[in-house]
Amino acid sequence: MCATSTVVLARSLTKRYGAIDAVRGVDFSIEAGECFGFLGVNGAGKTTTMKMIYCRIARTSGELLVLGMDTSRDALGIKARLGVVAQENALDPELTVIENLLLYASFFGITGERAYKRAAQLLELLSLGGKEKAQVKELSGGMKRRLVIARALVNDPDILVLDEPTTGLDPQARLLVWEKLTSLREAGLTLLLTTHYMEEAARLCNRVAIIDEGKILAQGTPEQLIAQFAAADVLEIIDPAARLPVDGQLDGLIVRRERYGEVHYLFNHDNRVLLHRMNELGFDPPRHVARRATLEDVFLNMTGRELVE
Amino acid sequence: MNPVAAFFRPNTWRVFQRNFYAWQKYAWSSVAINIVEPFAYFLALGFGLGAYFKVTGYGSLVQFMAPGFLGLTALNTATFDAAWGCFERRVFNGVYESMVTAPVDPLEIAAGEYLWQAFRAALYGSLFLAVIAGFGLVHSYWALLCPLVLALTGIVCAIPALFVSFVVNTQEHLFYYFSFVATPTVMISGIFFPLDKFPHWALAIAWMTPLYHAVIVFRALAMGTVSPQTGLEVLWLVAAIVVLAFLPVRSVRSRLGN
Numbered sequence: 001m002c003a004t005s006t007v008v009l010a011r012s013l014t015k016r017y018g019a020i021d022a023v024r025g026v027d028f029s030i031e032a033g034e035c036f037g038f039l040g041v042n043g044a045g046k047t048t049t050m051k052m053i054y055c056r057i058a059r060t061s062g063e064l065l066v067l068g069m070d071t072s073r074d075a076l077g078i079k080a081r082l083g084v085v086a087q088e089n090a091l092d093p094e095l096t097v098i099e100n101l102l103l104y105a106s107f108f109g110i111t112g113e114r115a116y117k118r119a120a121q122l123l124e125l126l127s128l129g130g131k132e133k134a135q136v137k138e139l140s141g142g143m144k145r146r147l148v149i150a151r152a153l154v155n156d157p158d159i160l161v162l163d164e165p166t167t168g169l170d171p172q173a174r175l176l177v178w179e180k181l182t183s184l185r186e187a188g189l190t191l192l193l194t195t196h197y198m199e200e201a202a203r204l205c206n207r208v209a210i211i212d213e214g215k216i217l218a219q220g221t222p223e224q225l226i227a228q229f230a231a232a233d234v235l236e237i238i239d240p241a242a243r244l245p246v247d248g249q250l251d252g253l254i255v256r257r258e259r260y261g262e263v264h265y266l267f268n269h270d271n272r273v274l275l276h277r278m279n280e281l282g283f284d285p286p287r288h289v290a291r292r293a294t295l296e297d298v299f300l301n302m303t304g305r306e307l308v309e
Numbered sequence: 310m311n312p313v314a315a316f317f318r319p320n321t322w323r324v325f326q327r328n329f330y331a332w333q334k335y336a337w338s339s340v341a342i343n344i345v346e347p348f349a350y351f352l353a354l355g356f357g358l359g360a361y362f363k364v365t366g367y368g369s370l371v372q373f374m375a376p377g378f379l380g381l382t383a384l385n386t387a388t389f390d391a392a393w394g395c396f397e398r399r400v401f402n403g404v405y406e407s408m409v410t411a412p413v414d415p416l417e418i419a420a421g422e423y424l425w426q427a428f429r430a431a432l433y434g435s436l437f438l439a440v441i442a443g444f445g446l447v448h449s450y451w452a453l454l455c456p457l458v459l460a461l462t463g464i465v466c467a468i469p470a471l472f473v474s475f476v477v478n479t480q481e482h483l484f485y486y487f488s489f490v491a492t493p494t495v496m497i498s499g500i501f502f503p504l505d506k507f508p509h510w511a512l513a514i515a516w517m518t519p520l521y522h523a524v525i526v527f528r529a530l531a532m533g534t535v536s537p538q539t540g541l542e543v544l545w546l547v548a549a550i551v552v553l554a555f556l557p558v559r560s561v562r563s564r565l566g567n
């Protein structure tokens with residue numbers, strides 16, 4: 001990426017619904033051409049943040065600029081240049097696939113032959129060719145989601161905003177959506193998405209913000225976050241006999257140690273080195289998993305492993 | 310943007326177009342539903358009950374009622390779709406939800422719906438006009454202006470109905486509006502019987518309802534008794550539209566705006 005420009009800028013952004021603080025003072029900026037992801041559990045404030053960005057709800061305080069425009073003053077101007085894939089598909093069940101696209105295009109002033117060409121091209125791009133005349137209710141969940149993405153692209157947007165693009169889809173449908181989003185990102189489109197799938201964030205996003213209880217806990221590239229809040233490797237050990245050597249004996253090989261139930265999570269720079277050292281100490285972990293640390297580890301380290309309901 | 314200016318925006322017509330696309334697919338059944346019911350009432354009351362009554366100045370009761378039924382058709386068709394239909398489009402089908410992710414102002418959606426109800430009222434009302442003309446109950450070419458007045462009646466009835474559909478959280482609550490507002494309005498609007506024996510206070514209430522004025526106009530157009538007073542009644546309808554248009558602004562904006 002060469003020269004970057006900020007397309008979304010939030011400062012001390014808050015949203016309050018009555019007595020509930022959904023978003024409590026978040027700061028972030030998104031650059032043109034990147035794929036930025038908000039990662040968090042349900043109710044963390046992801047959707048609220050997204051809705052403020054695509055001008056669906058008003059902020060309570062703070063600053064929010066999208067493409068240089070203030071969301072509270074220039075909603076129509078911003079909407080003209082965004083593509084929005086909201087959490088709910090909101091496809092018109094009384095219209096066919098192509099009519100859904102043509103109607104939506106008309107709201108951007110794209111009509112007639114131009115709209116038809118654009119719609120056909122997008123259906124092809126999202127692997128929906130041949131479905132023009134289908135009723136929305138005949139489509140599978142994955143097809144509906146891809147149709148919503150096609151609809152969001154009719155105006156050739158500067159930013160594509162996706163709120164949980166693959167929630168509720170089966171694995172094959174999810175892979176196809178990921179493939180489409182990856183190719184859009186590679187074509188240079190700025191993507192902004194929310195997800196509670198760590199794998200999705202790791203696969204698609206250049207940069208993620210971990211959001212919990214309305215606050216951004218950390219943001220950076222997945223690699224940065226893993227380095228900062230976990231370590232490259234993690235060794236999961238089940239140790240019912242409590243024979244696991246204490247940290248001091250492992251020469252500081254363990255960067256961070258977490259425990260959930262009877263599973264120990266030993267974050268370290270290289271599992272082979274750690275296992276070797278354990279063997280030297282006469283400890284051969286009976287049941288263990290040696291793997292690379294993921295965003296999921298970062299997330300769980302930051303928000304805790306217990307289920308909070 | 311104000312709710313009157315919203316009538317003249319390009320996206321308002323596209324909202325209208327959306328409803329037209331959807332309607333095309335079930336147009337025939339929709340026509341049947343919106344015509345058969347008033348026609349049944351018309352036959353029963355006009356010819357059945359009407360056989361026992363004469364109305365001074367009109368001869369038969371059926372002659373008195375026939376033009377008034379244009380008003381009834383306009384009110385029914387616009388009220389039902391602006392309340393029930395708009396609730397579905399807003400809550401169940403996500404139609405407005407997707408529109409407001411595009412550069413569509415919530416007031417353009419409202420105005421598009423009013424224009425759509427104008428179309429429905431004009432269409433179904435005109436079909437009814439053809440029916441009563443077939444019975445020989447239309448006596449003037451002034452009646453050719455009925456579609457315009459039907460459209461105005463459709464808009465003026467659609468505004469409060471849409472307002473209610475944006476206020477309630479449950480579709481069933483729309484029946485309060487149908488039962489407590491729409492139906493009594495029909496009863497006191499001078500469709501079924503002349504209002505000259507009404508007490509003053511009741512007449513004053515009738516005067517406040519748009520349908521009362523619309524019915525006077527339909528009767529004048531069908532009978533050929535058009536006068537400057539008829540023009541004033543039309544002006545009353547236009548003024549009511551302009552004033553009423555501000556009523557739903559807040560709830561429409563709070564449901565669909567940011």
